[in-house]
Amino acid sequence: MSARTDTEAAMTQATSGITPDSLSTTLKDKLGASHVNIQDLSGGCGQMFEAIIVSPQFTKKTTLARHRLVNGALKEEIATIHAWTPKCFTPEEWEKKKGA
Amino acid sequence: MNKIMLSRSGLSALAGQALRPYRNPLLSSRFAALQRAFISTETRKAIDSAVATAPVVLFMKGTPETPQCGFSRASIQILGLQGVNPQKFTAFNVLEDEELRAGIKEYSDWPTIPQLYVNKEFVGGTDIMMSMHQDGSLAKLLEEKGVLVEAEESDASSTSS
Numbered sequence: 001m002s003a004r005t006d007t008e009a010a011m012t013q014a015t016s017g018i019t020p021d022s023l024s025t026t027l028k029d030k031l032g033a034s035h036v037n038i039q040d041l042s043g044g045c046g047q048m049f050e051a052i053i054v055s056p057q058f059t060k061k062t063t064l065a066r067h068r069l070v071n072g073a074l075k076e077e078i079a080t081i082h083a084w085t086p087k088c089f090t091p092e093e094w095e096k097k098k099g100a
Numbered sequence: 101m102n103k104i105m106l107s108r109s110g111l112s113a114l115a116g117q118a119l120r121p122y123r124n125p126l127l128s129s130r131f132a133a134l135q136r137a138f139i140s141t142e143t144r145k146a147i148d149s150a151v152a153t154a155p156v157v158l159f160m161k162g163t164p165e166t167p168q169c170g171f172s173r174a175s176i177q178i179l180g181l182q183g184v185n186p187q188k189f190t191a192f193n194v195l196e197d198e199e200l201r202a203g204i205k206e207y208s209d210w211p212t213i214p215q216l217y218v219n220k221e222f223v224g225g226t227d228i229m230m231s232m233h234q235d236g237s238l239a240k241l242l243e244e245k246g247v248l249v250e251a252e253e254s255d256a257s258s259t260s261s
Contacts, residue, residue, distance in 0.1 A: 019224040063231060064224050071211050085227050
């Protein structure tokens with residue numbers, strides 16, 4: 001599904017309307033995320049994303065519950081993309097991970 | 101090691117009886133709109149029985165032998181590495197059944213495939229399986245539910261199966 005050229009990538013992205021930036025904004029709004037880093041692994045077609053999401057709302061939640069929060073916040077977006085890999089951390093966990 | 105999984109084709113067979121056209125008031129046009137918005141009772145029932153076909157159930161794209169997506173492949177590999185007993189495992193290919201493909205997402209309230217169920221309980225998708233595989237909690241879960249192949253051929257009297 002990856003685009004063959006940059007132009008093609010830009011065009012498909014424009015149609016799907018999903019970019020790392022649009023996803024970040026939604027996550028910051030809806031989950032109060034303090035840090036979001038989204039990588040588009042699709043080569044631009046807007047189908048495959050990997051995300052690091054840091055939010056205090058993840059505190060004391062299981063991985064499943066964290067993913068459900070994120071999935072809820074991005075319901076429409078995720079429905080149109082093929083692959084979505086969220087990695088969810090609380091601010092404390094993120095500090096530790098960065099330090100490690 | 102890779103031969104472990106059996107696949108079973110989609111839900112059609114299971115759903116077949118439920119979908120016979122007896123007079124179902126829910127199929128009247130009045131409810132058509134509702135049915136588009138929510139998965140039908142029939143689909144839900146069919147998925148209920150799919151989830152109950154084995155202690156370990158994976159909804160995936162493709163079959164265990166030929167997965168059609170990297171994430172489904174990874175999930176199968178994880179279950180293989182964990183040593184899940186093939187007799188306690190069933191895979192459903194969502195690509196064979198559009199109703200299942202759409203239905204399972206709503207059933208689990210989870211937007212992506214694959215999806216793993218253990219003892220009828222939703223565990224998660226590939227990311228979660230991967231992190232549980234790495235931190236040992238998947239091994240613990242599968243062990244507790246008694247769905248792994250015995251480590252050694254035990255000649256002792258086997259328990260119920």
